[in-house]
Amino acid sequence: EIQLIDTAGIRRRGSIKQGIEHYSVLRSIRAVERCHVAALVLDASEFATSQDTHIASYILETYRGIIIVVNKWDLRHEIGLDKQTMKGRIKEKFKFASYAPIVFTSALKTDGVNELLDTALRVQVEWSKGIPRPDIRRTILSAVAENPPPSGGRKVLKVYSAMQDTTMPPSFTFFVNHTDMIHFSYRRYLENKLRQEYTFEGAPVRFRFRGWKR
Ligand SMILES: Nc1nc2c(ncn2[C@@H]2O[C@H](COP(=O)(O)OP(=O)(O)OP(=O)(O)O)[C@@H](O)[C@H]2O)c(=O)[nH]1
Ligand SMILES: [Mg+2]
Known part of the structure; x- marks a missing residue:
């Protein structure tokens, strides 16, 4: 309908x-x-x-x-x-x-x-599309390995994992060591990598970054 x-x-x-x-x-x-x-x-x-x-x-x-x-x-x-x-x-x-x-x-x-x-x-x-957790994790970790986040002085941003939380709209959580170190350009890089693999044609994607101690 x-x-x-x-x-x-x-x-x-x-x-x-x-x-x-x-x-x-x-x-x-x-x-x-x-x-x-x-x-x-x-x-x-x-x-x-x-x-x-x-x-x-x-x-x-x-x-x-x-x-x-x-x-x-x-x-x-x-x-x-x-x-x-x-x-x-x-x-x-x-x-x-x-x-x-x-x-x-x-x-x-x-x-x-x-x-x-x-x-x-x-x-x-x-x-409405949902991507399985291991797939998102693989895509994001390989994107990070290919182009690691720029370091901000002595602190180094690390991305440990990522998962899709919801569909309608598609929303993703990234687990990182320092949430304040995510810059707009790096967020966009991750989004481009995600879209290269899964498209999400016409769908805005929401990204959230959560602090995580390894
Ligand atoms: N050439 C051309 N004219 C169009 C087309 N679509 C709409 N029009 C013309 O544009 C004018 C407005 O068309 P509407 O369908 O009333 O447009 P609307 O956007 O619904 O307008 P409102 O609902 O009043 O805001 C009319 O004169 C239509 O004939 C189109 O594809 N080509
Ligand atoms: Mg009208």
């Missing part, structure tokens, strides 16, 4: 009264909280507005599955962009959601709508 929630569009800042815009942003935020997978629908002729990136960050903060939809793709000739160029621009604008699938649609001509539904089902599966 699939339930679809349609939200009112969020207009560009300034084009209508601020009050109405504020209300439609709130409605979108409530809808994100109710969903498993969110489709962020962009208008190809307007590209991405600041409200679009705002909603995208909210989807990630709440760990919902995410799909980026480029609608009105029937206007591509007028817009003068091909798919690859458009994808490149979206990847640049939504760098923080690099794992989000991008789907091109024309609601007018109903193109890409089946692909969007298939993608939503796929992301739902990825978002």
